[in-house]
Amino acid sequence: MVRVNCHVHSTESDGELEPREIVEMAVDEGLTHICFTDHFRMPKDVNDYRDERKHLDSYYEELNLLRREFFGKVKVLIGVELDWLEGYEKWFVEELGDRNYDFVLGSVHWLRDATGRMNRPHFPKGGLEVFGGERAFIELYLKEIRKMIEFGLIDCVAHLDVFRERLEGNEVLDNDWYREEVLDLLKLMESKGIALEFNCAGWGILGEQFPQRWIIEKAVDMGIGVTVGNDFHKLKHGSLDMGIDQAFEMLREIGCSEVLVFRGRKSEGLRI
Ligand SMILES: [Zn+2]
Ligand SMILES: [Zn+2]
Secondary structure: OOOEEEEEOOOOOOOOOOHHHHHHHHHHOOOOEEEEOOEOOOOOOOOOOHHHHOOOHHHHHHHHHHHHHOOOOOEEEEEEEEEOOOOOHHHHHHHHOOOOOOEEEEEOOOEEOOOOOEEOOOOOOOOHHHHOOHHHHHHHHHHHHHHHHHHOOOOEEOOOOHHHHHOOOOHHHHOHHHHHHHHHHHHHHHHHOOEEEEEOHHHHHHOOOEOOHHHHHHHHHHOOOEEEEOOEOOHHHOOOOOOHHHHHHHHHHHOOOEEEEEEOOEEEEEEO
16 A cells, blocks of 8 residues: 655754654655655745755765665655745756756745745734735735746645635635635646645644645646645654545545656656
8 A cells, every 4th residue: 555755854954853764764654655855945145044954965865875775665755845935046946956856845935025024924823914914915825836836846836725824714715716816826737737735734733634625626626646745844743654544535535546756856646
C-alpha cells in the first residue's frame, strides 16, 4: 500500500529533526515515499534567516546519500518549499541554481499589506484591517498564488487556503466571488499542469485539511494532480504519517484513484 508524505521539514529549515532521523522514522512508520521540502532561504532584504535556512550543498549531498542508503526501504525525494515573492523571480532562479530537485512546492507565506510591510497570510489570527479588510486580504492572497503559478518554477501549490488561519470564521468563503476566484485558479493550474497539495496540517490547526473539500473535489474532477503531505515540522504537532491515511481515504471517496509524487520535476502517479 502506498503511503506518502510530500511535505516535510527538517533542521535545514524550521523542523526539529535531522534528515536522517526523519528517514528512519519514515521507515518505522511504514511510509513508502518521503519528500523533503525544507523552506528555501529568502532574499536577505526581505527576511534574513541567517543560519536557519542554509540549503548548503552538504544538505543535498546528505539527502542523496540517505536516498541510496535507504533504497528498498523508503523512497527519499528531494524537494524544496519556495516562499513566493513578486519581484524576486530572477533571484529564485539564480539561487536555486542547477541543483536537481525532484519537486518544487510553491507557497505564499508573505504578503505586502497596505502599509507596505511584509505580513503573513496565516499568522496571527485577525488583524486584517491592514489589508483593507477580509475580502481584500483573501483577494490579495489569491492574486499572489496566481502570480506564483504564472512565474512557472513550481510543480505544485501548497496549502492553497492556508489564509483561513487568520479568519474568524468560514462564512466569507461561502460567497460566489470566492468560489469563482478559486475556480479560476484551478483552471490556470490545470492549463499549466500544476498540481494541488492535499495538506493534512489543517486538521491539527482548523480541524479541516487545506484546502476545503469542495476545492479538492473540483480539482480531481478537472484532472488536476494531487500530492499529499502533512507539513511535518515537530513531533508535538503530530507524527510523520499524521493524517496521511485519512487523506487517502478522503481522496478515494472523492473518486481520485492516484496521487502524484515528483522525481526530477516529473510527476509519477501512484494508485491509491
Ligand atoms: Zn508552507
Ligand atoms: Zn511547509
